Amino acid sequence: MNAQALHGHLDALLLAVLERGALHGYAIIEALRTRSDGRLDLATGTVYPALRRLERAGHVASAWSIVNGRERRTYELTDAGRRALADQRSGWREFSATVARFLDSGTSSAPAG
Amino acid sequence: MNAQALHGHLDALLLAVLERGALHGYAIIEALRTRSDGRLDLATGTVYPALRRLERAGHVASAWSIVNGRERRTYELTDAGRRALADQRSGWREFSATVARFLDSGTSSAPAG
DNA sequence: GTTCATAAGTAGACAGGCTACCTGTCAAGT
DNA sequence: ACTTGACAGGTAGCCTGTCTACTTATGAAC
Numbered sequence A, B: 001m002n003a004q005a006l007h008g009h010l011d012a013l014l015l016a017v018l019e020r021g022a023l024h025g026y027a028i029i030e031a032l033r034t035r036s037d038g039r040l041d042l043a044t045g046t047v048y049p050a051l052r053r054l055e056r057a058g059h060v061a062s063a064w065s066i067v068n069g070r071e072r073r074t075y076e077l078t079d080a081g082r083r084a085l086a087d088q089r090s091g092w093r094e095f096s097a098t099v100a101r102f103l104d105s106g107t108s109s110a111p112a113g
Numbered sequence C: 001g002t003t004c005a006t007a008a009g010t011a012g013a014c015a016g017g018c019t020a021c022c023t024g025t026c027a028a029g030t
Numbered sequence D: 001a002c003t004t005g006a007c008a009g010g011t012a013g014c015c016t017g018t019c020t021a022c023t024t025a026t027g028a029a030c
Helices: A010-019 A025-035 A044-056 A079-103 B010-019 B025-035 B044-056 B079-103
Strands: A060-067 A070-077 B060-067 B070-077
Touching: A010 A025, A010 A044, A010 A060, A010 A070, A010 A079, A010 B079, A025 A044, A025 A070, A025 B079, A044 A060, A044 A070, A070 A079, A079 B010, A079 B025, A079 B079, B010 B025, B010 B044, B010 B060, B010 B070, B010 B079, B025 B044, B025 B070, B044 B060, B044 B070, B070 B079
Parallel strands: none
Antiparallel strands: A060 A070, B060 B070
């Protein structure tokens, strides 16, 4: 599963990952991969531009910091980003409920887990 | 909510609507709107090209028929379309479960319905 | 000094949904 | 007859956002 299916939901995911604490880009990619059991394995060419977009929108703030003698650009949620995340969460719930209404019908087993 | 969020899931929705029986394009749009309580209000410029795409892929077959003295192009699922729909269903479940893992955490209430 | 994991980044391709149109039928109102 | 509006099908080109492929750079292992 790649980010193509995410289209439009990637930002929400990035914000959600950063909700647990500031991370640099590469670590965000690893967090997505780890927490999704390998299902979300995003390319840097997908994530870095998305982070820039979020920064331009004021949802995240970045700062260069030295970790292990290396420069890393760490991102963290802004207050606006937290509000945006809340919006995206409710948006996601409505979206998934709506799509599920079509795709979960026609099957006899309910998606209980 | 528009189809922008659907990106990549629209085809699955169209197949799901056609699963209940053959419909013409305009009726598909109305079915999506009605069954989603108005949430999915798609433009013809979104749906018609998508139907052509599905036909090229062999997932639906179209035929001109006369209804109420008017020509209407009705679409119906092919066997390949039924298989594709089953694939899309499981794909959707995996996708939504994966995204939900990120977006449903951080809230205290579990999504039980 | 080459290779690999880590880390950040960009350019251009590409897909797919959106906006804004056009054509046409039929019924109702004037 | 003419206009308006709901119904119905359709296309061109734009825009957004992800993907592919690439570059640069550090530090450790070999």
